[in-house]
Amino acid sequence: MATKAQAGNSIIETIKTIVYALLIAGVFRTLFFQPFWIPSGSMKETLLIGDFLFVNKMAYGYSYASCPSVKLGVVGIDIDAEDICGFMDGDNTRLFGGTPERGDVAVFRHPVNNTDFIKRLIGLPGDKIQVKDGVLLINDQAVALKDAGDFEEVMERQGPQGRFPRCENNSAVGEGAICKKSRQIATLPNGVEHAIINIGDQSTDHTGVYLVPEGHYFFMGDNRDNSTDSRVPQNAGGVGFVPYENLIGRADRIMFSSAGRSMLFFWTWRSDRFFKGIT
Structure with missing residues (x-):
């Protein structure tokens, strides 16, 4: 005993x-790597709600945003990255800093509310960005677009938030029916190709000209009509320009993907998304 x-x-x-x-x-x-679970549809079809991935923090080096935040509301724990590494905040620099490339899918901290976002890097420092009639212009040159049929998904509640997807064929879609969105392949100036989807005409399809400041980046979601991103300024509830120090890392590969309300529901895992590369 x-x-x-x-x-x-x-x-x-x-x-x-x-x-x-x-x-x-x-x-x-x-x-090294931070786990990230996709909570919204702003990056469809590249990333689906329920995709689980690891963010490569070594890609861009380290800043205060590299420190983890610990939020456990059940036990009253709310520790932000700034609480741990705030001494590194404020100078917009990074340790062992790497250079982000146009077309990277990256995770960053929102410059105002510190929420983690994942979007595609569209504009580099010094770039002129505009969206005109739904077409993205980078430095006055329209990004090449090629029609690629429709993106289709079932009209049903998705993810832990239980929201229905938005559809281009909205008037004809009921629960359980097929929700369609127009799909195109965009080719960025550096040759990176990626799919974008559109739902309809809205204000973010017609913007003014954005001049990306030095040390900042411009991000957009691939699901163009369902994304809160740099097209909307921070004082209007958007993302605006993202400082270099707010980058967390690059998303390179999906580990697995759950179509259910929780990533623990293994019986809802999508068989075609294991270790899928992100482009």
């Missing part, structure tokens, strides 16, 4: 093991 001293030592060792494991996990997440 174990003595009280032995039992006490066992508890202490267990606590130490848990603390060490958390420290190792925290260091790994801070320096």
